[in-house]
Amino acid sequence: IMGSLCSTPFVATGDGIKSYRDSFWQLKHLLLPLSNHVRCGTRFILLPGPNDPGAQTLPQAPLPPYLTADLAQEVPNVVFATNPCRIRHFSREMVFCRHDVMRHLRRHEVLPLRETDGGPASAAHSRNESVQLIFDQAHLVPLPLEHSSILWAYDHSLRLYPLPHAVFIGGVTPPFEVGYEGARFCSVGPFCRQAEFFAYHPIKDLMEPCGVHDRAG
Numbered sequence: 001i002m003g004s005l006c007s008t009p010f011v012a013t014g015d016g017i018k019s020y021r022d023s024f025w026q027l028k029h030l031l032l033p034l035s036n037h038v039r040c041g042t043r044f045i046l047l048p049g050p051n052d053p054g055a056q057t058l059p060q061a062p063l064p065p066y067l068t069a070d071l072a073q074e075v076p077n078v079v080f081a082t083n084p085c086r087i088r089h090f091s092r093e094m095v096f097c098r099h100d101v102m103r104h105l106r107r108h109e110v111l112p113l114r115e116t117d118g119g120p121a122s123a124a125h126s127r128n129e130s131v132q133l134i135f136d137q138a139h140l141v142p143l144p145l146e147h148s149s150i151l152w153a154y155d156h157s158l159r160l161y162p163l164p165h166a167v168f169i170g171g172v173t174p175p176f177e178v179g180y181e182g183a184r185f186c187s188v189g190p191f192c193r194q195a196e197f198f199a200y201h202p203i204k205d206l207m208e209p210c211g212v213h214d215r216a217g
Helices: 014-031 035-039 101-107 123-137 152-158
Strands: 044-046 078-080 085-089 092-098 166-170 176-180 183-187 196-201 206-211
Touching (some): 123 176, 123 183, 166 196
Parallel strands (some): 044 078, 092 166, 166 183
């Protein structure tokens, strides 16, 4: 799960901390009955986002236990990870990052992208060019330091060399996935808008788009 884990920016006041902890207390009691998932070894990995506590820089530190109602201590296989986060499944390496990378790349274009006929670039063309830039630069945020909030001493945690098997980016752009140089890039998009997500099968190297149907509809 990539943040933000709260819908409004965290405020470091007594009421803000209590509200944040209460939300994790509710999540804890939702996860505790899932005994079948625990027996099967399901892992719940949570990455912080821009509305969550902590410095708004990359990389972001994991959420501390005192703000998460000791969720990781009481529910097996819950991991509060850094942002970005690297996961290895047997021989497959995956990178997860919660950052509006695609939006920032479009904002800092020197020249607008064009199609071969001179017309404005299509959405697919813009996405492909952005993915190629990220993979060719082998960096999750290939922007100048003055335009990015990166801790220089930990810049190595954002590098993508050698390329992992899959990169997942959480941002505000619509969801899509594309392959390049033997690696898969997936922009998962905000789940709260269309209730869509991707299921990745590492062994098959298969990215499957999924969604939650609206029962009311």
